[in-house]
Amino acid sequence: MSIRLQSIRIKGFRGFKNIEVDFENATVLVGTNNSGKTSILKALQLALTNTHFISNDDFCYMDDEIDDTIIIDILFVPISPDDTVSSEFTDDWADVFKTDRIGISSEGNQIMAFRTIIKEHNKAFRKKQYYIDQWEEYFDDGVHWFDHQYESELSFYFDEIPFFYLDANRDILDDIKSKSSYLGRILSSLEFTPADKIKIERLISELNDATIGSSDILSNLQETLEELDTAMDNPNNSVQLTPFTKKVRDLNKGIRINYSEFSMDYHGMGTRSWSSMLVLKSFLNLNQNFYLDNDKPYFPILAIEEPESHLHPNAQKKLYSQIKNITGQKVISTHSNYIASNAELKEVRSITKRGENTKVGKVIIDDFDSEQLRQIQRQVINTRGELYFSKVVVLFEGETEEQALPILVSKYFGFDYVELGVNFVGVGGYTKYLPFIRFCESFNIEYFIFSDNEPDVNTDVLRQISNSKRNDPTKVTFVTAGNDFEKELCTTGYLDEVKLAYHKIELEKCSNDQHRAAKQIQLNNIADTDYYDLITNMKTQFAPIIADQLLISEKVLPSKVIELFNKINLILNPATNA
Numbered sequence: 001m002s003i004r005l006q007s008i009r010i011k012g013f014r015g016f017k018n019i020e021v022d023f024e025n026a027t028v029l030v031g032t033n034n035s036g037k038t039s040i041l042k043a044l045q046l047a048l049t050n051t052h053f054i055s056n057d058d059f060c061y062m063d064d065e066i067d068d069t070i071i072i073d074i075l076f077v078p079i080s081p082d083d084t085v086s087s088e089f090t091d092d093w094a095d096v097f098k099t100d101r102i103g104i105s106s107e108g109n110q111i112m113a114f115r116t117i118i119k120e121h122n123k124a125f126r127k128k129q130y131y132i133d134q135w136e137e138y139f140d141d142g143v144h145w146f147d148h149q150y151e152s153e154l155s156f157y158f159d160e161i162p163f164f165y166l167d168a169n170r171d172i173l174d175d176i177k178s179k180s181s182y183l184g185r186i187l188s189s190l191e192f193t194p195a196d197k198i199k200i201e202r203l204i205s206e207l208n209d210a211t212i213g214s215s216d217i218l219s220n221l222q223e224t225l226e227e228l229d230t231a232m233d234n235p236n237n238s239v240q241l242t243p244f245t246k247k248v249r250d251l252n253k254g255i256r257i258n259y260s261e262f263s264m265d266y267h268g269m270g271t272r273s274w275s276s277m278l279v280l281k282s283f284l285n286l287n288q289n290f291y292l293d294n295d296k297p298y299f300p301i302l303a304i305e306e307p308e309s310h311l312h313p314n315a316q317k318k319l320y321s322q323i324k325n326i327t328g329q330k331v332i333s334t335h336s337n338y339i340a341s342n343a344e345l346k347e348v349r350s351i352t353k354r355g356e357n358t359k360v361g362k363v364i365i366d367d368f369d370s371e372q373l374r375q376i377q378r379q380v381i382n383t384r385g386e387l388y389f390s391k392v393v394v395l396f397e398g399e400t401e402e403q404a405l406p407i408l409v410s411k412y413f414g415f416d417y418v419e420l421g422v423n424f425v426g427v428g429g430y431t432k433y434l435p436f437i438r439f440c441e442s443f444n445i446e447y448f449i450f451s452d453n454e455p456d457v458n459t460d461v462l463r464q465i466s467n468s469k470r471n472d473p474t475k476v477t478f479v480t481a482g483n484d485f486e487k488e489l490c491t492t493g494y495l496d497e498v499k500l501a502y503h504k505i506e507l508e509k510c511s512n513d514q515h516r517a518a519k520q521i522q523l524n525n526i527a528d529t530d531y532y533d534l535i536t537n538m539k540t541q542f543a544p545i546i547a548d549q550l551l552i553s554e555k556v557l558p559s560k561v562i563e564l565f566n567k568i569n570l571i572l573n574p575a576t577n578a
Helices: 037-048 091-097 172-177 182-188 194-213 216-225 227-232 248-254 269-293 313-324 337-342 370-389 399-413 434-442 455-466 485-491 495-507 513-524 528-536 539-552 559-572
Strands: 003-011 019-022 026-030 069-078 110-121 124-132 163-166 301-305 329-333 348-354 357-361 392-396 422-426 446-451 476-478
Touching: 003 037, 003 329, 019 357, 026 037, 026 313, 026 337, 037 069, 037 110, 037 163, 037 301, 037 329, 163 269, 172 182, 172 269, 182 269, 194 216, 194 248, 269 313, 313 329, 313 337, 337 370, 370 422, 370 434, 392 399, 392 434, 392 559, 399 422, 399 485, 399 539, 399 559, 434 446, 434 455, 446 455, 446 559, 455 476, 476 559, 485 495, 485 528, 485 539, 495 513, 495 528, 495 539, 528 539
Parallel strands: 026 329, 026 348, 163 301, 301 329, 392 422, 392 446, 446 476
Antiparallel strands: 003 019, 003 069, 069 110, 110 124, 348 357
16 A cells, blocks of 8 residues: 545535544544534545535535535545655556646645535536645644635546445345446456356356256246247247356356355345445455556545444454455444444544534544553453443442432433433543543543542542643542542432432341341431441442432432533533523
8 A cells, every 4th residue: 555545624515614534544433423424435425536416405504604615625645665654656656646646745745635626506516626736734824724726627536546435225135236336347347268158158058958958847848939930930040948047248147146055135134234345345356456467556445334234243343354454445434332442543533523513533642652552442442432422421430420320310311321422431440530531532522520539539530630631620520528429428418318228228138027127127226427338338239229219319419410410411402501
């Protein structure tokens, strides 16, 4: 791979007022529904192919204004054997681009860049493309990238850089029926030497004769059809039954694909979807071999939408490595935490939408040392890949918070926390927040910490916040000074709920009514000041029971919990809090 599609800039297309995305050799786009992942793939399709399908709905509509122009800038850069950006294109790619299409970057390196502009003209949409001689800064001294004008109209299309779009509805059964599908194009290009063609057609003829000769029904049918010669008074023609295709050129018409001895018709969408993708892989391999045989460069670009469609989790885990082995550069949109988790950190781009603003998040590898990157990968992504798709993440230390907060947030909002897009994550200790903070900040995921407030805990949590990129102490909601969450409940008006939870646990251990009555007497004699120590030693049992008691209690939620949920509400419902 000696070139790379490095960046795309988009203005005025669908939900994008102004956005830039950079790419790796394989890039995974993650984010919630309607964040814009598919729109990025569609923008690539508009810029990199001769065809375009545009409607009025594709023009960005925000702030009661509709953009009348779509602008898409594309940047290609030369890549050295060590996978870093180099200063010049290799000779083979320089021959493809020609001198008049090679520009320069701000660092002085060679580039190949172009602009696509789409406007409405006489109730139709006109697409023009322009050569970019110098790749400007995204925003510099009050000037946006799209403010620069380019005059050299020069359309982009290179046979050596084909673009392929695989949408989420791919199906091998549709491919079999369509001559224009990748499978249809493979089959229509079948070639044999003259000698092989004669040999194959002779074998097919023998197979047809043997099949008819072995069946009384087919033999009778052929004999009867031969009467057609007499009826048509044309004795020079003959009728032949051909259970199998007669000519090599017709082999593609009767093709069938079987898996596990069954036709694809009998398999589910997961198998059929993945088979369709593997057909494209075969198609690209054949094309690559053709270009190699002719000493020409070949760099296909694939936009793959939801490759996990219809596949079970174990299959999804194996998917990404197979996709990376496909020839060319891949841009993948996904809702699968398994695919996102198997990608390298540098390959993931998060697309997040906040109102009318869209942000692209990524881990900037140079910002962290190897141990910090390992912690993000091991402690966060390997176990919590679903965080990529969260609107808000709440981090905390203990088991009681893990059980209670998801239930209480539903009481506060009136919706289940899953519907809200809020994830609650126990980090496993108050010293272990930083990898989660770095993950959330890198991928533009809003987060909050709900923390105990003993002196050493307070100091360490704030230390971790200070070592983060944003250094925002308001991200932390501490319980009352000196308390952990359990003590907070015991000392701020929820002792009755704590008692009910503890009594329920102890009474459920009783084997009969007599035992239960005796236990109740013991419970009634417990001093209020003893409950904190009792529940601290049984947090695993206590956590789900106290959560239920707080849910059914007629009291308002604890003030510190309300403080946390108010912060979440500002993120989820910014308009109502303006």
